[in-house]
Amino acid sequence: MNTAVFRFAPSPNGYLHLGHALSALINFEMARAAGGRFLLRIEDIDAARCRPHYEAAIYEDLAWLGITWEEPVRRQSAHLDDYRAALTRLDGLLYPSFESRGDIARLVAEREIRAPWPRDPDGAPLYPGDARSLSPAERRRRMAAGEPYALRLDMTAAIARTGPLAWIETGPGNETGSVAANPQAWGDVVLARKETPTTYHLSVVVDDARQGVTHVVRGQDLFASTGVHRLLQALLGLPAPNYHHHRLILDAGGRKLSKSTRATALRSLREAGTSAADIRRMVGLA
Ligand code: GLU
Numbered sequence: 001m002n003t004a005v006f007r008f009a010p011s012p013n014g015y016l017h018l019g020h021a022l023s024a025l026i027n028f029e030m031a032r033a034a035g036g037r038f039l040l041r042i043e044d045i046d047a048a049r050c051r052p053h054y055e056a057a058i059y060e061d062l063a064w065l066g067i068t069w070e071e072p073v074r075r076q077s078a079h080l081d082d083y084r085a086a087l088t089r090l091d092g093l094l095y096p097s098f099e100s101r102g103d104i105a106r107l108v109a110e111r112e113i114r115a116p117w118p119r120d121p122d123g124a125p126l127y128p129g130d131a132r133s134l135s136p137a138e139r140r141r142r143m144a145a146g147e148p149y150a151l152r153l154d155m156t157a158a159i160a161r162t163g164p165l166a167w168i169e170t171g172p173g174n175e176t177g178s179v180a181a182n183p184q185a186w187g188d189v190v191l192a193r194k195e196t197p198t199t200y201h202l203s204v205v206v207d208d209a210r211q212g213v214t215h216v217v218r219g220q221d222l223f224a225s226t227g228v229h230r231l232l233q234a235l236l237g238l239p240a241p242n243y244h245h246h247r248l249i250l251d252a253g254g255r256k257l258s259k260s261t262r263a264t265a266l267r268s269l270r271e272a273g274t275s276a277a278d279i280r281r282m283v284g285l286a
Contacts, residue, residue, distance in 0.1 A: 004036030005214045008062075008069075009204070011043040012054035014259025015267045016061045019219065019249040022283040026246050027217040028067045039211055040069035044077045045198055061266040065276050074211060076203050083198035086206050087151065087191065089236055093158050094191065096139055096149040097131035104128060118187070121224035126187030127152060148195075152188040159184060162234040167226055171245040181227035189228055201228050209238035217244045221256060249283055 008024045010016060016024075031038040040062070044050040055075075062069070087094065099107065107128040111117045118126045132154060134142075143149060165181040183189075191202045198206075208216060208229075223245040233240050249257055251264070262268050269279065280286075 002214070004031065004034040005039065005212050006031035006034075006036055006217060007039040007041050007208070007211060007213050008067075009041040009043050009207075009218075010058055011046065011049075012051060012058055013046060013049040014054060015057055015265040017249075017257045017259060017261070017264040017266065018269075018279070018283050019257045019264075021061075021065060021266055021279050022249055022285070023217070023219055023246065024062055024067055025065060025280065025283070025285055026244075030215065030217055030244070034215070036215070038067075038069055039213070040073050041207060041211065042073055042075040043200070043203070044075055045080075045196055045200075045203055047077070047196070050077075057267060061270075064266070064270060065279065074207060076198075076207065079203075079207070079210075080197050082206050082210065083192070083203055086202060086236055087197060090153070090191070093154050093161070093235065094151045095132050095134070095154060095188075096143060097127065097129050097152050097188075098142055098147050098149050099129050099131070100148070120186045132188070149193070150190040151192040153191050155184055155186070155188050158231060158235060162231060165227075165230045165234055167230045167240055168242045169223075169226075169245065170242060171220070171223075172247060173220055173223065173245060175223075179226075181230040182224070183227040183231040185224060186228050191232075201225065201232060205229050205232040205236065205238065208241055209233070209236075213241050215244065216241045217246065219248050220245045221248060 006027050008027045010020055028038050042055055042058070044055065104125070104127070108117050108125040111128055117128060120126060131152070166178045167181060169176050169179045189201055190199050192198055226243055226245075230240060232238075249264075251257055251261070257264050259265075266279065274282075
């Protein structure tokens with residue numbers, strides 16, 4: 001039998017909070033129960049928001065919770081060539097779009113004069129532009145001129161290539177077993193930008209395959225993203241792990257916890273005298 005491989009993959013763009021504690025503990029305990037391996041991955045591709053002191057705090061907070069992981073830790077910023085190689089394999093399905101965030105907001109506002117413009121599962125408007133129809137010469141000219149751009153996946157063409165897809169879900173939510181992937185809900189997702197050869201969706205898929213991850217355990221907020229991940233796995237010829245999307249810890253107002261709230265940061269709780277055993281109780285683990 002092959003060994004099960006689990007991973008916890010935080011971004012060092014703030015201090016870990018109670019939601020991360022729940023995710024890391026569920027992951028670690030599922031790995032142990034399966035006699036499997038547990039990996040830690042630092043998702044630090046967003047250079048503008050990631051900081052070394054947040055990464056150091058991740059190691060401290062997880063160790064304090066009693067979690068141990070294999071070394072070396074994979075840090076995404078050290079593997080940009082892997083993501084570039086994956087982009088090359090998606091050639092023919094990617095196109096550059098040149099609109100700024102402001103341009104996109106304006107385009108959506110214009111479209112919404114007539115009717116509501118479709119949103120992705122996170123509530124962001126689908127790409128409203130028409131960069132897919134720019135001529136190859138125009139694309140080359142604007143890229144050569146140094147204009148900022150985002151590389152988008154032509155979702156219709158991508159789905160036509162793979163056909164319908166599904167993933168195996170073992171999480172506690174309503175949808176379990178074989179779940180139909182719905183990547184079209186995200187429109188033409190951005191997979192890279194001029195200054196960074198990847199985004200969350202691409203690097204998570206490449207890394208899970210590189211690291212031989214067999215079980216992805218993460219919060220319910222990433223359930224719908226799994227459709228995009230499954231599509232990228234199929235396009236890149238990568239194996240599909242099993243998925244387990246667990247419940248989220250919500251604040252008093254019913255919202256997802258935020259890294260900017262001090263009150264639920266593991267670090268502040270520890271400094272205030274909370275023990276690791278208290279944290280387990282606070283996140284609802286016996
Ligand atoms: N880095 C992501 C986050 O911190 C998690 C990625 C994943 O588990 O797929 O939300």
